[in-house]
Amino acid sequence: MREPLPPDMFDELCPSDLAPIRFGDKWVPLVIACLEDGPRRFSELRVPLRRVTPKALTKSLRGLERHGLVRRTSQPGTPPRVEYELTPLGRSMLEPMKVVCAWAGEHWEEMLDAREAYDQKLR
Amino acid sequence: MREPLPPDMFDELCPSDLAPIRFGDKWVPLVIACLEDGPRRFSELRVPLRRVTPKALTKSLRGLERHGLVRRTSQPGTPPRVEYELTPLGRSMLEPMKVVCAWAGEHWEEMLDAREAYDQKLR
DNA sequence: CAGAATCCGTTTAGATACTG
């Protein structure tokens, strides 16, 4: 962490949506996880992401498309059919994501315990 | 990503501030990076994080303390002296963080290029 | 089906000023 990475995390020029660890809004990691096994349609993504509104899902997908992590393909017609899939770049993010997921899976109880203890002391 | 991790990323019970990859607000990874080499005082943290306001820094530090990633120690007196340092739990997050940083360091140009191309097409 | 548009209440971010 000492040597400055390009983009330097501490540099103002590092746009926040490219900043390490924060990949945009809260649905982004979930969307990427959903696309791991192949292309999915808009409505297929809404199933596992039960609490997502179409607005929020659109926003996440647009951001991922804009940054080259997801490719959107639509065959026009009625009804419309649109598919989303990971690009190679998007796929390359699966590994670091899994590392973080593994860490979270190992340590989330500790964090919840710490939180409870902290909140107890406040009253 | 197929096997559900505890906490299940897709489960509503997974609190968003514990969710993989999103560790709270945007300063959190930077704060952790700043604490890698040892304890730091409040004002010492403000130097590398040039754009952070005291309010935002306090909020990040409180969240990290609450979840057991950072320990806060203050010796009362005048002037007050407060130090922040990573706990073992916080320290355990350095490795996954570096994996993500390394990925970002390798791929940020691609993302910026993709963004420019995407934005060009819109006009 | 795949979204866009709109409204709206809630957070959040930032700047500034102040205090024990």
Add this chain to the structure above:
DNA sequence: CAGTATCTAAACGGATTCTG
């Protein structure tokens, strides 16, 4: 020094409605 308080502007989140 290490924050807190206050205010404002912008961003976000959810629900609802509409359309090609």
